[in-house]
Amino acid sequence: MTGWLPAFEKRLVYNRGFPRRPQVGMAHLATVRKLVLHTTEGTKVSSAFAAYDRRAGFWSGGVHPHFTVDPLRRQLFQHVPVTAASYSLKGGDQGGIIQIEIVGSAGESHLWPLPVLDWLGSAVVAPIFAAVPTIPAVAPAEFLGADAGLLAAPWPRGRARISPEAWPTTYGVLGHQHSPPDDHWDPGKLDIDALLSAAEQPETDEDQMQTLIDSTTGEHWVAAAGKARPLHDPDAWMASWVGPTCSSANMKYVISALYEVVS
Numbered sequence: 001m002t003g004w005l006p007a008f009e010k011r012l013v014y015n016r017g018f019p020r021r022p023q024v025g026m027a028h029l030a031t032v033r034k035l036v037l038h039t040t041e042g043t044k045v046s047s048a049f050a051a052y053d054r055r056a057g058f059w060s061g062g063v064h065p066h067f068t069v070d071p072l073r074r075q076l077f078q079h080v081p082v083t084a085a086s087y088s089l090k091g092g093d094q095g096g097i098i099q100i101e102i103v104g105s106a107g108e109s110h111l112w113p114l115p116v117l118d119w120l121g122s123a124v125v126a127p128i129f130a131a132v133p134t135i136p137a138v139a140p141a142e143f144l145g146a147d148a149g150l151l152a153a154p155w156p157r158g159r160a161r162i163s164p165e166a167w168p169t170t171y172g173v174l175g176h177q178h179s180p181p182d183d184h185w186d187p188g189k190l191d192i193d194a195l196l197s198a199a200e201q202p203e204t205d206e207d208q209m210q211t212l213i214d215s216t217t218g219e220h221w222v223a224a225a226g227k228a229r230p231l232h233d234p235d236a237w238m239a240s241w242v243g244p245t246c247s248s249a250n251m252k253y254v255i256s257a258l259y260e261v262v263s
Contacts (some may be wrong), residue, residue: 002232003081005127011049011077017058024064025084030096033171035128035135036179038065038088038101039186044072045077045103052079060089063101069124071116072103077122082132091181095168098132100124106177106188110145117191121198125173130201137171137200145189155180213247 012022025181040048048068056062065088068081080086087096088101102120104257129137144151144160155161162175167180173192177185177229212221212228213258 001082003131005078005082005131006231007076007123007127008076011079012262013052013056013062013079014062015062016056016058022059023056023060023062023064023080023087024084025080026061026094028096029084029094030085030168031134032082032096032098032132034095034097035125035132035173036089036097036099036176037173037187037190038099038176038184039104039106039109039188040068040101041105041186045073045075046157048101050104057120063100064088067100067128068103068122069100070103070110071119074119074123075103076238080260082128082160089176089179089182092167092179098128098135100128101186104187106184106186107146107246109188109190114194117167117194118198122199125195125199136172137196139174139192139196140170140172141174143175143178143187143189144185148187148189151177151185152183154183158185160185179223210244210246211241213245216248 009041014020014022017248024226033048039189040051042048045068052064053064053134064079065083066078066086068079069075079237082098086099087093088099089097102109122142130136141160141162149159150157153160153161155163158177160175160176161180162178164180167178170178173196175187176182177187209233210223212223214221221228222231222233
């Protein structure tokens, strides 16, 4: 495995000294079990790239993550292979962490519409889960916004911070705001549940019939050929069903075709 994901355009960051070398990460010192989300606090990837280049180390290091993505323009970039650790935290980058910078601001992430969250889940996070299956598809900590109080402070003052003792064994999808020694509060109060639901979208053959169960509402659906319809008598149907079944909370976020219901 090379660690470079095919859906992402490779954009390397180089050291500022000579000879010029791409800064493609450090060694992971633990099994990769965390995915940490950041926001760039800007509106374009070009601004993030300028910051990475400007703050690259003289010989090595810098501030760049594994990935930078722009959900508005649907742009995907990778700077460091997932087989190495990147540089975006104040400390602990090598503790089994993959990192993503999302173009946008922490103060507005709670306003991101479902299409943005769906894209982040399906186009960004899902391929990373596939490439690094040791990261569990869970959010072990709440994502907080400015209304939660003091966030831009290290542990123990930052309201979202996970303690230094618990951080090494906290696994799943987290934010910069959760890292104990950091003082940033990105990515804010984004809807992590909707994002993860989209990331768990199953890869299915559109011609293969399957049943879908929304564990939040208890609704049952039958899907085929890219469309779905509700099951009015799911008990009878399930009694004889031998095909594939997918169950998830908020299924409408997982299978976008549910918006195109057939009678």
